[in-house]
Amino acid sequence: xxxxxxxxxxxxxxxxxxxxxxxxxxxxxxxxxxxxxxxxxxxxxxxxxxxxxxxxxxxxxxxxxxxxxxxxxxxxxxxxxxxxxxxxxxxxxxxxxxxxxxxxxxxxxxxxxxxxxxxxxxxxxxxxxxxxxxxxxxxxxxxxxxxxxxxxxxxxxxxxxxxxxxxxxxxxxxxxxxxxxxxxxxxxxxxxxxxxxxxxxxxxxxxxxxxxxxxxxxxxxxxxxxxxxxxxxxxxxxxxxxxxxxxxxxxxxxxxxxxxxxxxxxxxxxxxxxxxxxxxxxxxxxxxxxxxxxxxxxxxxxxxxxxxxxxxxxxxxxxxxxxxxxxxxxxxxxxxxxxxxxxxxxxxxxxxxxxxxxxxxxxxxxxxxxxxxxxxxxxxxxxxxxxxxxxxxxxxxxxxxxxxxxxxxxxxxxxxxxxxxxxxxxxxxxxxxxxxxxxxxxxxxxxxxxxxxxxxxxxxxxxxxxxxxxxxxxxxxxxxxxxxxxxxxxxxxxxxxxxxxxxxxxxxxxxxxxxxxxxxxxxxxxxxxxxxxxxxxxxxxxxxxxxxxxxxxxxxxxxxxxxxxxxxxxxxxxxxxxxxxxxxxxxxxxxxxxxxxxxxxxxxxxxxxxxxxxxxxxxxxxxxxxxxxxxxxxxxxxxxxxxxxxxxxxxxxxxxxxxxxxxxxxxxxxxxxxxxxxxxxxxxxxxxxxxxxxxxxxxxxxxxxxxxxxxxxxxxxxxxxxxxxxxxxxxxxxxxxxxxx
Numbered sequence: 001x002x003x004x005x006x007x008x009x010x011x012x013x014x015x016x017x018x019x020x021x022x023x024x025x026x027x028x029x030x031x032x033x034x035x036x037x038x039x040x041x042x043x044x045x046x047x048x049x050x051x052x053x054x055x056x057x058x059x060x061x062x063x064x065x066x067x068x069x070x071x072x073x074x075x076x077x078x079x080x081x082x083x084x085x086x087x088x089x090x091x092x093x094x095x096x097x098x099x100x101x102x103x104x105x106x107x108x109x110x111x112x113x114x115x116x117x118x119x120x121x122x123x124x125x126x127x128x129x130x131x132x133x134x135x136x137x138x139x140x141x142x143x144x145x146x147x148x149x150x151x152x153x154x155x156x157x158x159x160x161x162x163x164x165x166x167x168x169x170x171x172x173x174x175x176x177x178x179x180x181x182x183x184x185x186x187x188x189x190x191x192x193x194x195x196x197x198x199x200x201x202x203x204x205x206x207x208x209x210x211x212x213x214x215x216x217x218x219x220x221x222x223x224x225x226x227x228x229x230x231x232x233x234x235x236x237x238x239x240x241x242x243x244x245x246x247x248x249x250x251x252x253x254x255x256x257x258x259x260x261x262x263x264x265x266x267x268x269x270x271x272x273x274x275x276x277x278x279x280x281x282x283x284x285x286x287x288x289x290x291x292x293x294x295x296x297x298x299x300x301x302x303x304x305x306x307x308x309x310x311x312x313x314x315x316x317x318x319x320x321x322x323x324x325x326x327x328x329x330x331x332x333x334x335x336x337x338x339x340x341x342x343x344x345x346x347x348x349x350x351x352x353x354x355x356x357x358x359x360x361x362x363x364x365x366x367x368x369x370x371x372x373x374x375x376x377x378x379x380x381x382x383x384x385x386x387x388x389x390x391x392x393x394x395x396x397x398x399x400x401x402x403x404x405x406x407x408x409x410x411x412x413x414x415x416x417x418x419x420x421x422x423x424x425x426x427x428x429x430x431x432x433x434x435x436x437x438x439x440x441x442x443x444x445x446x447x448x449x450x451x452x453x454x455x456x457x458x459x460x461x462x463x464x465x466x467x468x469x470x471x472x473x474x475x476x477x478x479x480x481x482x483x484x485x486x487x488x489x490x491x492x493x494x495x496x497x498x499x500x501x502x503x504x505x506x507x508x509x510x511x512x513x514x515x516x517x518x519x520x521x522x523x524x525x526x527x528x529x530x531x532x533x534x535x536x537x538x539x540x541x542x543x544x545x546x547x548x549x550x551x552x553x554x555x556x557x558x559x560x561x562x563x564x565x566x567x568x569x570x571x572x573x574x575x576x577x578x579x580x581x582x583x584x585x586x587x588x589x590x591x592x593x594x595x596x597x598x599x600x601x602x603x604x605x606x607x608x609x610x611x612x613x614x615x616x617x618x619x620x621x622x623x624x625x626x627x628x629x630x631x632x633x634x635x636x637x638x639x640x641x642x643x644x645x646x647x648x649x650x651x652x653x654x655x656x657x658x659x660x661x662x663x664x665x666x667x668x669x670x671x672x673x674x675x676x677x678x679x680x681x682x683x684x685x686x687x688x689x690x691x692x693x694x695x696x697x698x699x700x701x702x703x704x705x706x707x708x709x710x711x712x713x714x715x716x717x718x719x720x721x722x723x724x725x726x727x728x729x730x731x732x733x734x735x736x737x738x739x740x741x
Contacts, residue, residue: 026549027437030510031471032540035433037254037411039553042384043331043362048277048304049177050095050119058333058364059568060279060306063121066097071104078109078135085112085122095119101283103129108138115143115275115301124283127311127336127714128580131284134296134316140285143275143301145326149174150267152192153182154244159258164235166247166266173245174268178234179276179303179328180249181359184264186225192263194226202502203534204257205466208378208407208429213499215466216407218427227408227429229379230254231328231359233303234268251360254381254411255432256537269326275302280310282716287314289344298322299330306331309716313626314341315350315371324377325357333364334569334716339371340394342626342709345650350395351375356406358383365569365719367613367712369658370394373419378406378429384553385412389613390419391445392658394650394709398450399443399458404431414439415552416593418611423462424470426496431467436475437552440594440608443479443490447683447693448657457489458482460514463507465496469538470507474548474595478515478604485516492516506531508540511548511596513607520596520607522546550592559597563588566724572615573718579621580715587615588722612719620712622659622679627707632665635701641683642667642694646706655685658710665704667694679710 027036043057052061070088073080085106088099098121114122122140124130132140151170158165166182174180185191186207188199198207198214207215209223236248247266258264280299287296296316299307308331312320320339323332332353339352352368355361356377363374363385373390376383385402393400399420404412407429414422415437422441424431443458444450458481463470477492484491486504492514495504506528513520524542531539550559557565570591573583592598594608601609610618634645644667650656659679662669669678684691690706 026555027552029545030473030543030548031435031508032538034256034538035469035471035508035540036435036552037382038251039382039384039413040555041251042360042382042413042553043329043364044306045304045329048119050277052096052119052277057362058331060121060308060331061096063096063098065100066092066094066120067099069100069102071102072106076107078107078138081106082108082110082112082138089114089120089122092120093117095277097121098123098279098281101125101130105131105133107133107135108140109135110138112140113144114141114278114280115273119277121279121281123279123281126282126580127284127309127716130282131286134285134287134314139296139298140280142278142280142299142305143326144273145269145301146273147270148267149269150265153260153264153266155260157260157264159253159260159264161254161256162252164249164252166249167240167244168247168266169244171243173237174234174247174266175271176234176237178268178271179231179274179301179326180234180266180268181229181231181326182253182258182264182266183226184228184258184262186227187262189225190261190263192265194224194263196225198225201534204255204432205430205468206257206408206432207466215430216426216428221428227379228255229357229359229408230381231326233328251382269301273301275305278302278305280307282309284311284313284714287312287316287320287341289341296320299327299332300324301326302330303327304329306333307335308333310335311714312337312339313711315339315346319351319354319375320371321353323353323355323358323361323363324380327358328360330358330361331364332366333362334366334719336367336712336714338369338709338711340709342711343628345394345656352390355383355385356380362386363388365613367617368400372397373400374402376404376406376409376412378404378408380412381410383412385414385417386553387416387611387613388419389417389611389617391617393420393445394656394658398448398655399445401459404434409434411435413437413552416611418594418614420444421459421462423459424464424467425462426464426466429466431470433469433471434467435471435473435552436461438474438548438592438595440476440478440603442603443477443482445657447681449481449683459494460492462494463496463503464494465500465503467496468502468506471540472507472509472512474511476513476594476604476608478513478607480515482515485514502535506535506538510543511546513596513604515604518605546596548595548597557591560591562590563722564724565591565722567591568721569719570612570722571720572612572619573720574615574619576621579713580717583717583720586720589615616718617712620714620718622661622710623713624707626709626711629663630706630708632662632667632701632704632706635667637694637697640693640695641691642698642701643689643691644701644706645689649687649690655687656690656708657682657685660690660706660708660710662701663705663707665701666698667701667704
């Protein structure tokens with residue numbers, strides 16, 4: 001059983017413990033066991049390999065400083081600082097320590113590497129004080145791909161879901177305490193390498209990179225038909241004789257379709273290059289326009305490692321951050337990403353977080369601006385994306401979103417996120433058993449409204465063709481442009497193009513609130529309770545209750561109407577005496593923040609509140625050092641909308657979005673540089689104009705300037721501990737029932 005994360009009086013702890021033991025997983029009674037996993041396993045493990053312990057999956061262990069504080073050299077070429085930082089890291093031979101960077105600006109033109117040793121963190125003196133500028137091909141990398149071995153699983157191996165022991169045949173087995181990954185060929189293929197023709201078995205279908213319409217609509221991608229991956233930690237290696245070895249793995253197998261006929265393999269690499277217990281904390285990473293790395297920050301080949309309290313500014317090619325490949329039980333939390341270069345916006349489909357080829361990672365409580373939010377690269381299982389806030393997609397699109405983009409995502413949980421939309425798409429392959437729980441999707445980036453065909457229609461949850469056995473429970477899908485319940489345009493739900501007969505019938509919807517019907521729907525016919533063979537075991541009984549649990553992945557955390565959750569990141573600083581060292585006031589949101597049982601919220605007829613990351617974004621100061629001044633050459637006002645004609649706006653993007661200030665002229669805002677009272681939010685834009693809401697005609701605004709973009713100052717101290725047990729209005733635990741065996 002996983003740890004209890006709240007700080008409760010003893011008698012309450014006993015009640016919760018008994019309830020957990022008798023009732024099972026948080027989703028029990030709502031989602032069938034065949035369609036879900038133990039998502040409380042995501043994030044940092046309770047005990048790291050070096051013996052350090054964590055109080056919960058989102059809190060790294062306490063560490064002590066190693067060596068002297070590293071100071072910036074002043075060498076703007078990047079060579080000296082790169083060498084000095086790497087030397088300080090390599091000089092730390094004691095596990096459970098950190099290298100401290102002082103205040104100032106460091107320039108990096110090479111690769112800062114964190115691997116080859118256990119449990120070292122690279123820590124700044126705060127995101128506002130320590131800045132690392134990434135130049136040219138510079139990068140920071142946790143873990144490194146190096147070497148590799150593999151072995152086939154035997155016919156006598158245990159392939160049942162939940163199995164924690166497998167059998168392989170090899171003369172050189174892996175060692176205990178190493179990261180490994182299980183793979184097998186796509187449905188209908190076999191061999192090493194995998195070959196043959198992928199075939200839809202009308203059940204749990206794994207397929208991708210076909211170059212045809214078998215399971216994807218993009219005909220350009222062709223690759224090896226091997227997309228099912230699960231990353232595991234090797235807990236034991238026992239010889240059985242004749243080169244057969246019993247391998248203990250943690251956790252057990254997730255997918256129900258592991259089979260000897262699909263040529264399953266166990267893979268591992270040189271353990272010396274796996275990052276174990278490595279951390280990155282508390283500084284700003286700024287990507288210069290010269291940055292050329294496809295991903296200038298990558299957490300890959302890593303176990304029990306984390307990135308926490310880091311501000312990322314800029315957009316190197318393809319993506320800002322990579323979580324994966326080959327990561328397990330890693331944490332990406334309390335970070336801020338502004339995914340554009342403030343002085344040179346990029347067009348197209350920029351990505352803030354690329355996640356994929358990983359298992360049991362936890363992406364939690366991050367703020368994302370400027371590009372597509374979280375893009376799943378496939379070959380991933382058991383990942384949790386929770387309580388992330390995303391807005392202002394400054395690309396060719398008009399609503400920021402999260403999506404699984406590549407083949408074979410499975411058992412991915414999205415919980416409590418607040419953003420435009422989400423999807424499991426069929427661009428490059430299949431998905432199975434993914435879940436959405438208590439998210440708030442508005443279909444757009446408020447208050448920016450566009451129905452431009454080039455940007456796509458406003459959307460809610462898209463469960464595309466060949467995404468099967470999906471679960472959408474307790475979500476709030478509500479926005480002014482989401483007017484159709486199940487449709488291909490302006491929709492709450494979309495289910496493929498009709499080419500997959502199992503897509504919608506195997507998906508579950510329960511307790512979702514939507515703007516198309518203006519209701520929260522508990523509709524029996526939207527629960528796949530009687531699936532026919534061969535899918536009968538994946539049927540989901542109609543829940544006997546409309547009461548939903550507070551969370552699907554945080555063990556012991558229950559509903560709290562006004563605080564007392566015990567979560568270290570749920571209380572938010574909303575004003576600062578001195579930023580970021582002195583907080584003037586705080587606010588604690590109800591938990592859960594969205595769902596059919598939530599009332600009084602500012603959104604969706606009261607069903608949704610801001611999550612902590614959204615609240616933090618609204619109250620963090622603007623970092624004026626990243627703002628550019630653009631001259632207003634003309635203006636017009638009509639029906640409550642002011643439109644400014646602006647010279648020199650970023651022209652490589654179809655539009656810009658988000659907050660800005662106006663300096664000078666009749667439209668000037670007061671208190672520029674603070675989010676309260678001074679920030680203006682765009683309702684529309686082009687390469688030459690910016691529109692925003694204004695109650696009355698101010699006259700000509702020419703001669704003023706637009707100050708943009710509004711990158712936030714940041715420090716993770718904006719999130720504070722919401723101590724448990726102190727709320728007299730605590731709701732009782734939800735989702736409990738008596739079970740007679």
